[in-house]
Amino acid sequence: MNLPAWPLPQVFDPLRWGSYAEGQRIAPTYVIGSPMSNLPKSELPQTMRQIRFARPGGPEVIALETAPLPVPGNGQVLVKVAFAGVNRPDCIQRTGAYPPPPGAPDIPGLEVAGTIVALGPECGDLALGGTVTALVAGGGYAEFCLVDAPLAMPVPEGLSLLDAAALPENVLTVYDNIITRGRLAKGETFLVHGGSSGIGSIAIQMAKAWGARVITSARGEEKGVFCRELGADVVIDYGSQDFVSAVLDATGKRGVDVILDMVGGDYIPRNLRCLALDGRLVQIAFLRGSKVEVDFRHLMVKRLTFTGSTLRPRTLDQKAAIVEAVKRDIWPLVVSGAIRPRIDTVFPLAKTREAHERMEASHHRGKIMLDLGA
Numbered sequence: 007m008n009l010p011a012w013p014l015p016q017v018f019d020p021l022r023w024g025s026y027a028e029g030q031r032i033a034p035t036y037v038i039g040s041p042m043s044n045l046p047k048s049e050l051p052q053t054m055r056q057i058r059f060a061r062p063g064g065p066e067v068i069a070l071e072t073a074p075l076p077v078p079g080n081g082q083v084l085v086k087v088a089f090a091g092v093n094r095p096d097c098i099q100r101t102g103a104y105p106p107p108p109g110a111p112d113i114p115g116l117e118v119a120g121t122i123v124a125l126g127p128e129c130g131d132l133a134l135g136g137t138v139t140a141l142v143a144g145g146g147y148a149e150f151c152l153v154d155a156p157l158a159m160p161v162p163e164g165l166s167l168l169d170a171a172a173l174p175e176n177v178l179t180v181y182d183n184i185i186t187r188g189r190l191a192k193g194e195t196f197l198v199h200g201g202s203s204g205i206g207s208i209a210i211q212m213a214k215a216w217g218a219r220v221i222t223s224a225r226g227e228e229k230g231v232f233c234r235e236l237g238a239d240v241v242i243d244y245g246s247q248d249f250v251s252a253v254l255d256a257t258g259k260r261g262v263d264v265i266l267d268m269v270g271g272d273y274i275p276r277n278l279r280c281l282a283l284d285g286r287l288v289q290i291a292f293l294r295g296s297k298v299e300v301d302f303r304h305l306m307v308k309r310l311t312f313t314g315s316t317l318r319p320r321t322l323d324q325k326a327a328i329v330e331a332v333k334r335d336i337w338p339l340v341v342s343g344a345i346r347p348r349i350d351t352v353f354p355l356a357k358t359r360e361a362h363e364r365m366e367a368s369h370h371r372g373k374i375m376l377d378l379g380a
């Protein structure tokens with residue numbers, strides 16, 4: 007029997023063996039762990055390198071270890087990871103303040119891109135050898151990662167695996183919060199704090215592509231230039247300017263329609279002052295804390311909506327619905343080049359500690375990535 011060129015899982019199920027011709031993308035399906043004998047020897051390694059946090063703490067608790075490959079269950083595929091994104095929530099998880107939701111692996115990493123090397127049962131159209139980018143609830147900082155089939159997205163045409171791996175966490179978060187929750191509409195004005203962050207750099211591009219006028223806050227000249235290059239119409243250096251008066255100046259005192267905020271703390275009452283009538287404030291993090299004194303009369307008088315969300319603990323069905331919306335509304339904008347991830351730095355897995363240190367020093371512009379092949 008001819009075997010496909012790509013790596014094989016340890017065991018395959020001949021009942022699921024489809025027709026195969028070399029070079030074909032649609033390949034036989036394998037089920038790891040089925041008790042078969044007399045089967046081809048696996049080309050997959052027995053073990054993989056992965057990152058684990060030895061205990062809650064600083065970057066020094068990041069440990070590189072060797073572990074067996076995970077086994078795909080029903081509706082899951084095993085992806086040989088090419089690149090994984092580093093996100094601020096990974097750093098917060100490392101400190102112990104953001105534990106993985108029940109059922110998620112304690113290996114960090116929320117997004118990957120790579121090649122499917124094994125399939126569990128019921129994975130729809132996904133095929134061995136296919137390349138995907140995916141949202142995961144954990145497990146991305148590893149050479150092999152389990153992906154729920156509904157959260158695997160095709161790599162947009164013309165995009166490298168590195169760029170593709172930089173998209174899921176930020177694009178899905180931004181879409182769900184500014185388009186769905188924030189109801190951003192063409193012609194409206196949008197403010198995002200932290201415009202040079204992974205989230206901010208996608209939010210600027212997505213809001214521009216959606217037809218909004220974009221205002222952002224960022225610290226320092228270099229980050230300001232970066233945000234302008236991404237398409238921001240107005241950049242406020244929050245280190246030297248009061249963002250409330252800068253926003254009111256930039257909007258003729260009207261205020262903005264939607265704010266995406268990750269800062270919280272004293273930004274909450276100030277955000278309420280920056281919103282126009284019927285404005286929406288969407289909270290996705292609280293870098294400056296979540297307890298603050300607020301005058302809520304703004305909410306009533308201006309008919310504001312104050313909302314927020316987290317992506318990671320949502321159900322598979324809820325995440326799959328966001329994935330479908332993103333494939334429909336955003337993937338074409340990625341293919342056209344209107345939205346592109348900006349890669350700040352790429353670290354080999356063995357240098358994950360340096361990747362976290364760079365993120366926490368906050369010198370980065372755009373995405374910090376891990377190269378699992380290095």
Ligand SMILES: NC(=O)c1ccc[n+]([C@@H]2O[C@H](COP(=O)([O-])OP(=O)(O)OC[C@H]3O[C@@H](n4cnc5c(N)ncnc54)[C@H](OP(=O)(O)O)[C@@H]3O)[C@@H](O)[C@H]2O)c1
Nearest residue numbers: 093094095179200203204205225268290291315316317368
């Ligand atoms: N709710 C969700 O589902 C969800 C999902 C993903 C991420 N998040 C959150 O979104 C945030 C961004 O994530 P990320 O991965 O993109 O991290 P990141 O790149 O480290 O972004 C954090 C950004 O916040 C900026 N910042 C800090 N203080 C600020 C202030 N006072 N005013 C304006 N900007 C400020 C930082 O820039 P400077 O240091 O230069 O100011 C940096 O650009 C994180 O807090 C993360 O936890 C939430």
